[in-house]
Amino acid sequence: MQIPYYPGCTLKAKAMALEQSTLEAAALLDLELTEIPDWTCCGAAYPLNYDRMANLVPLIRLITHVRDSGANALTTTCSFCFNSLRRANYAMRHDPLVRRRVNSYLHDDFAHRDYEPDPAPYQEYAGELKVLHLLEVLRDSVGFNEIRYAVHRELSHVHAAPYYGCMLLRPAAELELDDPEFPTILSEFLLGCSCGCVEFPLMNECCGSYVGVSQPESSLNPVYRVLTAARLAGANAIVTTCPLCFYNLDHHQRELIERFQSFQPLPVVYFTQLLGLALGVPAEHLGFDEHLVDPRPLLLEKEVTV
Amino acid sequence: MNSRPSYFRVSTARVRSEFMRRLHELSGEDVVSCFQCGKCTSSCPMTEAMDLMPNQLIRFCQLGQDEVALHSRTVYVCASCLQCEARCPKNISIARVAEAVRTYAAGEGLEHYGPDAVSLEVLRAAPQQALVSAFRKFAH
Numbered sequence: 021m022q023i024p025y026y027p028g029c030t031l032k033a034k035a036m037a038l039e040q041s042t043l044e045a046a047a048l049l050d051l052e053l054t055e056i057p058d059w060t061c062c063g064a065a066y067p068l069n070y071d072r073m074a075n076l077v078p079l080i081r082l083i084t085h086v087r088d089s090g091a092n093a094l095t096t097t098c099s100f101c102f103n104s105l106r107r108a109n110y111a112m113r114h115d116p117l118v119r120r121r122v123n124s125y126l127h128d129d130f131a132h133r134d135y136e137p138d139p140a141p142y143q144e145y146a147g148e149l150k151v152l153h154l155l156e157v158l159r160d161s162v163g164f165n166e167i168r169y170a171v172h173r174e175l176s177h178v179h180a181a182p183y184y185g186c187m188l189l190r191p192a193a194e195l196e197l198d199d200p201e202f203p204t205i206l207s208e209f210l211l212g213c214s215c216g217c218v219e220f221p222l223m224n225e226c227c228g229s230y231v232g233v234s235q236p237e238s239s240l241n242p243v244y245r246v247l248t249a250a251r252l253a254g255a256n257a258i259v260t261t262c263p264l265c266f267y268n269l270d271h272h273q274r275e276l277i278e279r280f281q282s283f284q285p286l287p288v289v290y291f292t293q294l295l296g297l298a299l300g301v302p303a304e305h306l307g308f309d310e311h312l313v314d315p316r317p318l319l320l321e322k323e324v325t326v
Numbered sequence: 327m328n329s330r331p332s333y334f335r336v337s338t339a340r341v342r343s344e345f346m347r348r349l350h351e352l353s354g355e356d357v358v359s360c361f362q363c364g365k366c367t368s369s370c371p372m373t374e375a376m377d378l379m380p381n382q383l384i385r386f387c388q389l390g391q392d393e394v395a396l397h398s399r400t401v402y403v404c405a406s407c408l409q410c411e412a413r414c415p416k417n418i419s420i421a422r423v424a425e426a427v428r429t430y431a432a433g434e435g436l437e438h439y440g441p442d443a444v445s446l447e448v449l450r451a452a453p454q455q456a457l458v459s460a461f462r463k464f465a466h
Contacts, residue, residue, distance in 0.1 A: 028455070029455065029458070030453040030454045030455045033453075033454055034451075034452075034453040034454060035453060061458065063458065063462065064455040064456075064458040064462065065406060065458070065459035065462050065463055067462075068353070068406065068419070068422045069352050069353070069422075069425055069426065069429055070351070070352060070353070071352070098455070100455045100459070185407075186405070186407030186408060186409065187407075190407065190408035190409065190412050191408055191412070192412065200412045201412070225371055225409070226371045226372075226405055226407030226409060227371075228372065228405060229405035229406070229456075229459070230455070230456040230457075230459035230460040230463070231372065231375070231403055231404075231405045231460070232448070232452070232456065233448055233452055233456050233459075233460035234439055234444070234460050234464050235375060235402075235403065236448060237375070238372060238374070238375035238403060241371075241374045241375075242371040242372065245371070264455055264456050266453075267451070267452060267453050271451060
């Protein structure tokens with residue numbers, strides 16, 4: 021199966037482990053992720069104001085380019101990219117004012133068609149393309165059961181806590197990925213990977229997100245709460261889909277170890293790293309070197325051959 | 327925020343001020359329908375870094391206390407995780423209100439946060455999406 025794939029800026033720089041593990045694991049599942057040729061930044065934080073047309077235009081432009089190539093869906097792994105693209109697409113589908121304005125902007129945008137002898141006329145877009153998270157592709161097109169059959173390394177001794185964070189779930193009415201209060205898609209995914217799954221109360225809580233950039237102190241408390249809650253529930257690793265959750269949860273542990281005597285570090289892994297491990301991708305191809313809290317000792321302890 | 331007065335003057339003119347009109351225009355939210363159940367505050371992961379709790383912010387906005395809302399740290403601590411919105415019984419999006427207050431404050435020239443304010447350590451380590459989001463939300 022072939023599907024256009026939007027990587028996003030972070031996957032090309034600070035979260036190379038996420039992209040590498042995604043591509044390695046997808047190749048083993050016969051899932052061909054073809055990178056969109058001329059992708060631009062998704063804008064990361066979706067605009068919440070009503071004068072937001074300038075922020076929506078690049079997102080929809082990118083989506084219309086995918087549509088023009090003949091595809092009917094696109095996928096992404098980063099929670100922020102997923103959130104922005106899916107919400108922009110939702111606005112195009114359900115808000116006539118947004119649809120009219122963005123289409124009128126894009127109607128005049130022939131920059132990418134200039135060098136063609138006979139530019140094709142712009143076709144109005146009304147949100148027909150499906151924006152999917154890779155988890156949805158794995159659930160609906162590949163099937164978690166199929167992943168279970170393809171498992172090469174058993175991970176059942178790894179008790180991973182699924183951590184959704186904010187961008188994957190909310191606003192639920194627009195994203196429609198899963199229930200915002202009791203999500204299960206990551207748990208099902210983990211069970212499909214033969215991995216132990218420990219749900220904990222703060223799995224849909226925010227990790228402090230980008231506020232850590234302007235006020236580095238502010239994200240320590242949320243991170244501490246999430247990690248200790250996962251540890252108390254019996255987890256020995258925490259699984260995320262988002263490079264920013266990964267950064268906050270992983271990077272802040274150095275400071276938490278200094279501040280709290282009783283704090284025990286908890287390895288943070290991307291969901292695709294676990295998928296790759298389960299499918300038998302060599303561990304050196306999964307980018308574990310980027311982690312501050314190295315998950316490899318845990319894997320060795322739990323008898324996973326790395 | 328140290329300059330918060332100990333009493334507030336509430337009047338029709340305040341509640342129907344330009345600030346209130348603009349707040350409604352930008353956010354599309356009806357802050358008046360909030361009945362202060364406090365569920366947003368109990369859901370918010372960032373309250374330790376806030377000076378006004380989310381429900382207090384909405385209360386001050388209801389009463390047209392623009393200088394309190396505009397000078398509070400709260401709207402610059404909001405991570406727009408939308409936990410408050412998901413749990414609000416009156417379907418108010420507090421994150422939208424916070425964004426409207428930020429936009430209004432930027433129009434007044436009140437808060438400025440730029441690349442100079444970020445420490446080198448954060449610049450080197452933080453993922454790109456965090457920097458893009460932080461500048462989008464807090465810098466104008």
